[in-house]
Amino acid sequence: MSLKEARAKRDEARRLLANGIDPAAAKRQAFIEATIGAATTFKLVADEYIEKMEREGKKTVPIKKSRWFRDLLDRDIGHRPVSEITPHELLNALRKVERKGHHETAQRLRAFAGRVFHYAIVTMRAQENPADLLRGALTAPQVKHHAAILEPSSLASCCAQSWAISGNPRR
Structure with missing residues (x-):
């Protein structure tokens, strides 16, 4: 640290004291805030x-x-x-x-x-x-409706086809 920088820091500390602020406490508070800021990404x-x-x-x-x-x-x-x-x-x-x-x-x-x-x-x-x-700023996704199986007999044939394709031994 150069002599010029040291004098500037001294003057700043004196200004803080004149305003009723403890320079050491202010420095500690700044350090704590910086530490918390780094830990809150x-x-x-x-x-x-x-x-x-x-x-x-x-x-x-x-x-x-x-x-x-x-x-x-x-x-x-x-x-x-x-x-x-x-x-x-x-x-x-x-x-x-x-x-x-x-x-x-x-x-x-x-x-x-x-x-x-x-x-x-x-x-x-x-x-x-x-x-x-x-909320509302993004494009709403398109809703895709899928056909429903309404008759039980259709469900049975659908399941039988999927089991035949997958090779599942249960039929």
């Missing part, structure tokens, strides 16, 4: 949320899907502090998935992000949920 909060799901006894499929959603968002917002993520950033990440034609995935991804942000709010690491503001 979206990815770390999402990991903690997924661990909570595991402790609550959720099935493996939703947990696996949640990890997949976390990985999809990781490149765009995973490194950002959860309290600083804006709706525009989240929308940009969701639109990347939507542009590939995966409308249902984009909707579910927004819902997952909303759950992570809600968890961050409950654990006092964020003030607002940007995913809530994005």
Whole structure:
């Protein structure tokens, strides 16, 4: 540290004292805030949320899907502090998935992000949920209706055909 820098720090400390602020306490507070900020990235909060799901006894499929959603968002917002993520950033990440034609995935991804942000709010690491503001911003997926089998005799023939194709010995 040069003499000029040392004098500047001394002057800053004197200014803080003149305003009734302890410079050492201010430095400790800044360090604590920086440490908390580094530990509250979206990815770390999402990991903690997924661990909570595991402790609550959720099935493996939703947990696996949640990890997949976390990985999809990781490149765009995973490194950002959860309290600083804006709706525009989240929308940009969701639109990347939507542009590939995966409308249902984009909707579910927004819902997952909303759950992570809600968890961050409950654990006092964020003030607002940007995913809530994005409801209706994504393209709704096309609903596909499938024909239903209404007669029991048709169901029996359908099952017999699928068993014959799969090689299932039960007939």
